[in-house]
Amino acid sequence: MTKSRSAAWRLPLTLTLPLALPLVTCVVLVSGATLGQEQTPASIPPIAQRTVADLHRPTVTPDRIILTWTDNPTTSQAVTWRTSTEITRGLAEIALAESGPQGQRNNARQLIAVTQPLETDLNAAHFHTVTFRDLTPAAKYAYRVGDGVNWSEWFLFTTASDQAEPLSFIYFGDAQNDVRSQWSRVIRSAWTDAPKAKFMIHAGDLINSAESDSEWGEWFDAGGWMNAMIPSIPIPGNHEQAKLEDGSRRLSHHWRPQFALPENGPEGLEETCFTLVCQNVRIVGLDSNRNHEEQAVWLDRLLSENTAEWVVCTFHHPIFSTGKDRDNAELRKLWKPVLDRHRVDLVLQGHDHTYGRTGLDSPTAEQNLATGVNTAELYSGTVYVVSVSGPKMYNLQRHPFMARQAEDTQLYQIIHVDSDKLHFEAFTATGELYDAFTLRKQPGQKNSLTDEIPDTPERLRPPVTEAAPGRSTGGLSRSR
Numbered sequence: 001m002t003k004s005r006s007a008a009w010r011l012p013l014t015l016t017l018p019l020a021l022p023l024v025t026c027v028v029l030v031s032g033a034t035l036g037q038e039q040t041p042a043s044i045p046p047i048a049q050r051t052v053a054d055l056h057r058p059t060v061t062p063d064r065i066i067l068t069w070t071d072n073p074t075t076s077q078a079v080t081w082r083t084s085t086e087i088t089r090g091l092a093e094i095a096l097a098e099s100g101p102q103g104q105r106n107n108a109r110q111l112i113a114v115t116q117p118l119e120t121d122l123n124a125a126h127f128h129t130v131t132f133r134d135l136t137p138a139a140k141y142a143y144r145v146g147d148g149v150n151w152s153e154w155f156l157f158t159t160a161s162d163q164a165e166p167l168s169f170i171y172f173g174d175a176q177n178d179v180r181s182q183w184s185r186v187i188r189s190a191w192t193d194a195p196k197a198k199f200m201i202h203a204g205d206l207i208n209s210a211e212s213d214s215e216w217g218e219w220f221d222a223g224g225w226m227n228a229m230i231p232s233i234p235i236p237g238n239h240e241q242a243k244l245e246d247g248s249r250r251l252s253h254h255w256r257p258q259f260a261l262p263e264n265g266p267e268g269l270e271e272t273c274f275t276l277v278c279q280n281v282r283i284v285g286l287d288s289n290r291n292h293e294e295q296a297v298w299l300d301r302l303l304s305e306n307t308a309e310w311v312v313c314t315f316h317h318p319i320f321s322t323g324k325d326r327d328n329a330e331l332r333k334l335w336k337p338v339l340d341r342h343r344v345d346l347v348l349q350g351h352d353h354t355y356g357r358t359g360l361d362s363p364t365a366e367q368n369l370a371t372g373v374n375t376a377e378l379y380s381g382t383v384y385v386v387s388v389s390g391p392k393m394y395n396l397q398r399h400p401f402m403a404r405q406a407e408d409t410q411l412y413q414i415i416h417v418d419s420d421k422l423h424f425e426a427f428t429a430t431g432e433l434y435d436a437f438t439l440r441k442q443p444g445q446k447n448s449l450t451d452e453i454p455d456t457p458e459r460l461r462p463p464v465t466e467a468a469p470g471r472s473t474g475g476l477s478r479s480r
């Protein structure tokens with residue numbers, strides 16, 4: 001028999017529950033009292049909504065677990081996780097992965113974490129980092145993190161090979177907004193297409209408010225256990241910069257406790273400007289928010305000594321902006337000559353909330369972008385990509401030297417490197433191939449490029465007329 005709404009609420013609550021109990025407890029107990037009895041939807045009492053602080057509160061159980069590298073990917077692996085401040089000593093255990101359940105547990109070695117406190121707008125937490133060292137190249141390991149009592153599950157990862165074996169990696173432009181609601185599907189689609197990717201590059205603006213713990217919580221929730229199995233290489237965007245009262249900006253206090261990254265860049269840019277080599281690919285992360293000149297000098301010296309076959313640079317603000325009325329002329333002036341001189345293969349960027357990918361030739365610093373390529377100054381050899389993975393969308397700046405562009409499209413990119421061949425694919429959030437090309441090494445010359453753009457129309461907004469100016473930004477503010 002159906003229990004009427006009025007009957008459910010006639011339960012003598014005040015007699016059975018202490019007055020001090022919060023409403024949420026009452027609701028849970030009332031629901032429990034009627035469990036098993038059929039109810040019409042109208043008879044269900046209002047459900048108490050968890051607060052943002054509740055949703056992102058750290059506990060003794062490890063969360064926000066993420067693999068990154070501080071050192072050589074063939075022999076080391078860093079892992080960072082979060083707990084409540086009750087956990088003052090973090091532990092990690094690691095062993096060669098085994099098929100049976102006992103082996104890795106019995107053979108595991110235990111390491112004590114470096115623990116850092118972090119006060120956020122919502123809570124106080126401890127972030128723990130362990131760097132596993134002396135690992136065997138191209139070996140599958142199992143690890144777990146915790147405190148000796150409260151443990152994560154065992155996760156698997158595979159160290160990089162010390163040979164130039166084929167590898168794939170994933171690249172995301174800005175996630176930034178509605179990360180739980182609208183970005184999670186993008187990282188999950190990328191994972192389904194490349195579950196054995198060696199790493200994931202995030203080209204800045206992972207979140208919108210630099211020190212919002214709920215936004216960071218959404219970012220970690222979206223990646224979930226994938227972050228604990230595939231190393232991430234994030235670089236900071238302008239939205240990872242907290243604004244100070246005097247108008248200046250500094251790196252988010254979340255950044256360094258939660259991402260253990262190399263500290264091999266210029267002094268003062270630790271974990272925001274760095275490099276590492278994975279198999280035959282050198283990754284260079286630059287901090288486009290500050291110290292451009294200093295990083296140009298560092299990059300020039302670094303690439304002069306590079307021996308890796310492929311060089312991929314990633315930074316947030318694009319050399320060639322694809323956002324309408326946005327430009328980063330200083331970066332083009334200071335960094336592009338260095339990228340050109342060293343024939344960097346691929347530059348992966350974000351910031352402009354559109355998609356744009358060049359061919360091999362693009363204008364030099366001095367040229368008016370609108371005129372396209374000046375053959376007198378012709379050289380690039382570098383492919384520049386701007387992409388966006390989150391839902392915030394801008395108006396596109398068209399450039400004649402862009403091979404493929406898009407508006408209003410969330411994308412992820414998978415890059416495959418195999419010996420002297422690099423294959424790039426951009427997919428929409430729903431997994432449709434949107435752009436592709438292949439680079440091939442040519443000794444002593446710039447790369448060759450073969451476009452493999454699918455035969456589908458470019459995803460562009462209709463031209464804006466005078467009568468209908470200013471397309472929307474998806475209801476989101478357009479802050480730089």
Ligand SMILES: [Fe+2]
Pocket residue numbers: 174205237238239316350351352480
């Ligand atoms: Fe940005």
